[in-house]
Amino acid sequence: MTLAADLPLWAALLIAFFLLIGAGLALIGSFGLYRLRNFYDRIHAPTLGTSWGTAGIILASVIYFSVVESRLVLHQLLIGVFVTATTPVTLILLSRAALYRDRVAGNPDVPLLHPLTTPLRTSSPENNPAAAHENTDEIKE
Amino acid sequence: MSATILYWSVTLAQIALGIAMILALIRMIKGPRAQDRVLGLDTLYSNGMLLMLVFGIGTGNSLYFEISLIIGALGFVATVALAKFLMRGEVIE
Known part of the structure; x- marks a missing residue:
């Protein structure tokens, strides 16, 4: 809170909007992970936090540092690119591992090979x- | 005025991400099978990464960006290794 005193009002409102959007979507995704019944339902829920939750917080960070340092700061977008590229890979690997384990265990709810x-x-x-x-x-x- | 808006939005975002981390931790502890625990760990990592970004906005320090990048990279590697272990029983064959 050291540099925030000279922030213009529109920037503060935009930063608050994107921060609350991002954190709220991450909270909804984790609540879905806690609440849903099946593993294949549960694996959808945290992608709320990793898609637009991350994007909202990164946009807020980009706006904040660009306004405070009065130049265009874009290095937070690197996290967005990294998360967008790696989350589908991890979830595909994890869901295929879960499907393999369910088929080996003879779970009748999963489809056959x-x-x-x-x-x-x-x-x-x-x-x-x-x-x-x-x-x-x-x-x- | 703008400092007040920023302070309260950062505090609310930190509280929401803390609750999200607690929910992911509960799923990781009591998850009925191993893949639920791995998914809870992945969600815990991504929520911690977002919390570090919010800390960076709250303190105005650009160092937290690098911490959050490291957390994201380590979470990706950990989840891939755990998924490989669940699939094959070995991480490196």
Whole structure:
């Protein structure tokens, strides 16, 4: 609070707006992580905090340091680029690990690995329509 | 006037991010399975990173930006390593 006395009013209002948007979205995301029932529901919730929560706080930081130092300060955008690039990677890896663990544990709520080709492989050739079609072609030739 | 607005918005944002970190910590402690704990740790890391950015606005010090960048990088590496461990049982094969 040392440099904030000479801040203009519009800058203070913009900074407060973006700060409260960002922190509120992070709080909603963490509350969803605490509250939702299933893991696959829960993995969606913290992305509120990592998408627009981070963007709001970074915009507030950019506005604050640009106004206080009276030049354009953009190095906070590096955090935004980094978080935007890494969050989908971590969540894809984590959700695939969770899906693998659920399939190994035999959880009936998750889909199978190949839901279309697995019944065809286990069925007999007489009941398989694709194989029957191949047989008729051979008879015609 | 602007100092008052800035002070209260920074304080409210710090309180909200602190509550968010507590909720992520609760999910990390009582999460029924291992992937819930890893997701809680990832959320805790990202909320701590945002809290460091808000500290940087509140004190006017640009050093907190570097702390928050380090927290983000370490959170990414930790979550990737834990997800690899959950998938394969080994981190480096």
